[in-house]
Amino acid sequence: MNQMTDNAVYAGGFSNPPVASAHAFRAAMNAMARPGMVQEITGATPPEGISLAAGSLLLTLCDPETGVFLAPDVDSDALRGWLTFHTGAPIVAAEEADFALGGWDALMPLDRFPIGTAEYPDRSTTLIVEVAGFDAPNATLSGPGIKDTAQIALPDPAACAGNAMLYPLGVDFFFTSGTQVAALPRSTQIRAEA
Amino acid sequence: MSDYNFAYLDEQTKRMIRRAILKGLAVPGYQVPFASREMPMPYGWGTGGVQVSAATLTPEDTFKVIDQGADDTTNAVSIRKFFERTAGVATTEETEKASVIQTRHRIPEAELTEDQILVYQVPIPEPLRFLEPRETETRKMHALQEYGLMHVKLYEDISQHGAIATSYAYPVKVSDRYVMDPSPIPKFDNPKMEMAAIQLFGAGREQRIYAVPPYTSVVSLDFEDYPFEASKADHPCDLCAAEDSYLDEVILDDAGNRMFVCSDTDYCRSRREAGHVGRLGEEAAA
Numbered sequence: 001m002n003q004m005t006d007n008a009v010y011a012g013g014f015s016n017p018p019v020a021s022a023h024a025f026r027a028a029m030n031a032m033a034r035p036g037m038v039q040e041i042t043g044a045t046p047p048e049g050i051s052l053a054a055g056s057l058l059l060t061l062c063d064p065e066t067g068v069f070l071a072p073d074v075d076s077d078a079l080r081g082w083l084t085f086h087t088g089a090p091i092v093a094a095e096e097a098d099f100a101l102g103g104w105d106a107l108m109p110l111d112r113f114p115i116g117t118a119e120y121p122d123r124s125t126t127l128i129v130e131v132a133g134f135d136a137p138n139a140t141l142s143g144p145g146i147k148d149t150a151q152i153a154l155p156d157p158a159a160c161a162g163n164a165m166l167y168p169l170g171v172d173f174f175f176t177s178g179t180q181v182a183a184l185p186r187s188t189q190i191r192a193e194a
Numbered sequence: 195m196s197d198y199n200f201a202y203l204d205e206q207t208k209r210m211i212r213r214a215i216l217k218g219l220a221v222p223g224y225q226v227p228f229a230s231r232e233m234p235m236p237y238g239w240g241t242g243g244v245q246v247s248a249a250t251l252t253p254e255d256t257f258k259v260i261d262q263g264a265d266d267t268t269n270a271v272s273i274r275k276f277f278e279r280t281a282g283v284a285t286t287e288e289t290e291k292a293s294v295i296q297t298r299h300r301i302p303e304a305e306l307t308e309d310q311i312l313v314y315q316v317p318i319p320e321p322l323r324f325l326e327p328r329e330t331e332t333r334k335m336h337a338l339q340e341y342g343l344m345h346v347k348l349y350e351d352i353s354q355h356g357a358i359a360t361s362y363a364y365p366v367k368v369s370d371r372y373v374m375d376p377s378p379i380p381k382f383d384n385p386k387m388e389m390a391a392i393q394l395f396g397a398g399r400e401q402r403i404y405a406v407p408p409y410t411s412v413v414s415l416d417f418e419d420y421p422f423e424a425s426k427a428d429h430p431c432d433l434c435a436a437e438d439s440y441l442d443e444v445i446l447d448d449a450g451n452r453m454f455v456c457s458d459t460d461y462c463r464s465r466r467e468a469g470h471v472g473r474l475g476e477e478a479a480a
Contacts, residue, residue: 018199018208019253025208026250026252028212029215029392032220034407063206063210066213121224144406144411145219185220185221186221187222187369187407
């Protein structure tokens with residue numbers, strides 16, 4: 001690593017952590033409480049290769065108590081260094097991950113992530129999936145948090161519907177693009193658009 | 195204000211609570227364990243609600259606290275002051291102006307909106323606890339959706355009293371999966387739980403957080419022949435004449451005189467300001 005990337009590791013954190021993380025969490029909570037609704041989330045400037053939204057989620061939710069899995073498409077020395085410096089989160093295998101970050105294809109197969117246990121369904125992975133955008137909805141959502149129905153663009157509606165079948169077990173998704181985030185908890189029913 | 199980290203709690207604690215809130219929202223009605231902290235107030239005074247509020251507040255929020263519907267009781271006043279001092283947030287007594295509302299044992303009468311968050315203080319989060327004291331067993335019962343015992347309890351109410359006598363902390367089933375304790379709100383409030391706002395529940399001593407996202411089905415348990423009934427005292431409010439609000443009964447003297455007043459003080463105040471006058475209204479205003 002040269003001097004420039006060394007310095008980049010220390011940059012890009014929240015400028016005022018208590019306030020920035022409160023704002024970022026509000027966006028994340030609104031996203032999780034209202035599946036499919038896109039929220040603005042900012043605050044962090046992560047290394048090249050991952051979105052501001054994903055970086056802000058990581059800084060808001062990760063710390064030494066949470067294992068993070070980095071999919072091969074986002075995994076880099078720069079990101080590992082940045083994540084370690086700012087959160088102290090250990091980098092772990094997918095099978096032990098509390099959080100997982102990457103593009104959809106690089107994160108697959110889905111069934112390697114913890115889905116919780118019948119008695120502790122909360123012990124499951126939260127996937128932060130980098131997507132191109134939210135402009136082309138291909139799935140209709142219904143369930144808790146959704147008044148009637150909501151539309152969202154999903155990388156693989158069938159796989160997400162399969163995850164919902166496991167309810168109350170299953171993983172939960174954040175989808176991130178630029179400064180935007182939307183969420184898909186396991187409680188949401190998914191119908192693929194024809 | 196500068197003597198404290200924003201909203202009192204340290205960042206690591208807030209992250210832990212925030213993760214629990216997100217999992218709670220993903221599995222509505224399921225009680226997520228969390229590492230509850232000691233707060234500068236005793237258990238039973240809303241330490242769970244305070245921790246959830248602390249992890250949820252942003253500096254731009256307007257905060258309201260009610261205790262049994264009232265903004266001006268000891269518990270509400272001290273929690274409101276706590277966050278004025280440690281988070282510097284604006285506070286209000288008006289339900290419509292609040293973005294985060296912490297409540298002990300009531301849901302405001304005014305309908306909440308999508309821009310609001312309701313934080314409940316919960317003493318005993320486990321609805322099955324008084325039927326089965328062992329945590330290992332209640333956890334299994336939730337896992338297996340084995341809720342027969344709760345129906346037996348409601349049935350015993352009927353066999354002893356002729357009706358379901360449970361009048362507060364009335365058990366609900368959330369999103370057709372988990373039976374949940376709505377905290378000791380009167381059952382009058384149960385139907386309001388299908389609302390537009392986010393509902394978060396914090397139990398400090400018992401170390402549990404749970405949540406109900408907006409527009410989630412919340413069904414009060416009942417029987418076909420003994421349907422759930424959201425009951426209240428059969429009177430209008432003696433101050434504002436409201437017929438639709440939950441009432442407190444106040445003993446006035448030792449001669450048997452009593453009055454009924456809205457438990458939601460903000461609702462009652464706004465109605466009186468709008469010119470509604472109850473049986474004893476003018477007397478009280480003077």
